[in-house]
Amino acid sequence: MHVDVLLGLQWGDEGKGKIVDYLADRYDLVCRFQGGPNAGHTLEIGDTKTVLHTIPSGIFRTDIVNMIGNGVVIDPITLCKEIAGLEDLKVPVTDRLVVARRAHLILPTHRLLDAASEAAKGKMKIGSTLRGIGPTYMDKTGRNGLRMGDIMRPDFMDRYRALKDKHLGLLKLYPEFEFDIRAEEEDWFASVETLRGLEMVDGEYYVNQAIDSGKRVLAEGAQGSMLDIDFGTYPYVTSSNTISSGVCNGLGVAPGRIGRVIGITKAYCTRVGSGPFPTELHDADGERLRKLGHEFGATTGRPRRCGWIDIPQVRYSIMLNGVTDIALTKIDVLTSFDEVGMGVAYDINGHRTTRLPYDLEDAAIKPVYERVAGWQEDISRVDVYDALPQTTRDYIERLETAFKRPISYVSTGPQREALLTRDAFIEA
Numbered sequence: 296m297h298v299d300v301l302l303g304l305q306w307g308d309e310g311k312g313k314i315v316d317y318l319a320d321r322y323d324l325v326c327r328f329q330g331g332p333n334a335g336h337t338l339e340i341g342d343t344k345t346v347l348h349t350i351p352s353g354i355f356r357t358d359i360v361n362m363i364g365n366g367v368v369i370d371p372i373t374l375c376k377e378i379a380g381l382e383d384l385k386v387p388v389t390d391r392l393v394v395a396r397r398a399h400l401i402l403p404t405h406r407l408l409d410a411a412s413e414a415a416k417g418k419m420k421i422g423s424t425l426r427g428i429g430p431t432y433m434d435k436t437g438r439n440g441l442r443m444g445d446i447m448r449p450d451f452m453d454r455y456r457a458l459k460d461k462h463l464g465l466l467k468l469y470p471e472f473e474f475d476i477r478a479e480e481e482d483w484f485a486s487v488e489t490l491r492g493l494e495m496v497d498g499e500y501y502v503n504q505a506i507d508s509g510k511r512v513l514a515e516g517a518q519g520s521m522l523d524i525d526f527g528t529y530p531y532v533t534s535s536n537t538i539s540s541g542v543c544n545g546l547g548v549a550p551g552r553i554g555r556v557i558g559i560t561k562a563y564c565t566r567v568g569s570g571p572f573p574t575e576l577h578d579a580d581g582e583r584l585r586k587l588g589h590e591f592g593a594t595t596g597r598p599r600r601c602g603w604i605d606i607p608q609v610r611y612s613i614m615l616n617g618v619t620d621i622a623l624t625k626i627d628v629l630t631s632f633d634e635v636g637m638g639v640a641y642d643i644n645g646h647r648t649t650r651l652p653y654d655l656e657d658a659a660i661k662p663v664y665e666r667v668a669g670w671q672e673d674i675s676r677v678d679v680y681d682a683l684p685q686t687t688r689d690y691i692e693r694l695e696t697a698f699k700r701p702i703s704y705v706s707t708g709p710q711r712e713a714l715l716t717r718d719a720f721i722e723a
Contacts, residue, residue, distance in 0.1 A: 642662075
């Protein structure tokens with residue numbers, strides 16, 4: 296058996312939560328492998344809308360274990376709020392959730408460092424969610440971090456104070472920044488006490504033993520491929536590896552154990568925060584996409600920048616991730632456009648290319664567009680692919696040809712059931 300992977304191919308917000316929720320009942324174990332509470336995976340089940348920030352999106356499915364892997368950074372306050380919200384919905388979280396001991400903790404002072412650093416950048420802000428993600432990963436690589444397993448150690452408070460004192464020293468490098476550390480710590484330590492009641496596991500053994508025993512495992516990515524710390528639009532990226540190679544470090548599995556890689560892309564493109572975005576629209580079409588798609592960040596609430604789909608960018612992500620097939624989301628948002636655009640190449644200083652340049656921000660990039668006929672029919676209630684309007688299918692199949700990968704799933708709305716399956720589920 297292998298670990299199948301599901302991840303975003305753009306700048307995040309592709310609809311990963313819904314696809315994981317849909318596929319989860321085909322698996323025994325669903326694992327988050329990177330990121331932290333900067334993620335916002337939205338699930339709409341019946342009349343209930345839930346946003347998950349840390350807990351894997353398989354949590355609503357019975358008889359499935361969900362694991363927060365070692366590559367994730369955990370804010371105890373956020374995780375406890377998430378657990379409480381799910382328990383209010385009668386979801387037995389503690390029966391379905393395990394946490395890797397090696398996952399790192401976000402301290403209150405990590406969030407303060409994040410805010411102080413971002414404020415000091417002025418116009419050069421990278422668009423951080425201010426959740427303390429970056430400073431926590433910095434402590435991880437700097438070998439200073441606290442991990443979930445440490446909360447059970449007798450010297451936990453000594454370790455906490457040492458790291459806190461280091462952070463307070465670093466904060467002196469920034470302009471004065473008001474914060475109430477005592478109030479923050481009160482909530483944080485109460486949450487840590489709650490986390491002590493969760494089942495903690497050696498994640499690397501847990502996942503590999505599951506694979507060895509024939510169980511099906513799904514790895515769920517956060518953010519998007521273009522926010523990868525190595526291959527994204529640096530420096531406007533997150534602090535972890537969001538591509539499929541991150542599964543190996545984020546869960547403790549060998550590369551040869553990676554199986555199917557399902558890449559998710561919207562039928563158009565969005566981005567939250569700062570950073571290059573070649574096909575961004577600053578006109579009425581861009582505003583229309585934002586309104587029709589309800590494009591506001593699930594975690595931050597910030598309005599998303601919108602534009603036509605960027606085929607060279609998606610193909611770049613397909614290459615990096617070894618994508619085997621694709622889930623296309625939000626095709627319904629394009630309903631009522633007379634024409635739909637797609638970026639097919641870049642013009643850089645008079646030279647046409649389909650390769651992403653080293654630096655998308657500095658290059659004088661002009662996207663080259665193709666336009667195809669739109670459709671006016673409401674497709675939100677269509678329940679089989681062949682019942683879609685011909686122009687909708689033409690657009691989907693044009694993308695499939697460009698991506699050189701099968702588009703196996705087409706999402707026609709936010710609800711769990713609004714998903715068309717083009718091919719039978721591919722056995723790993």
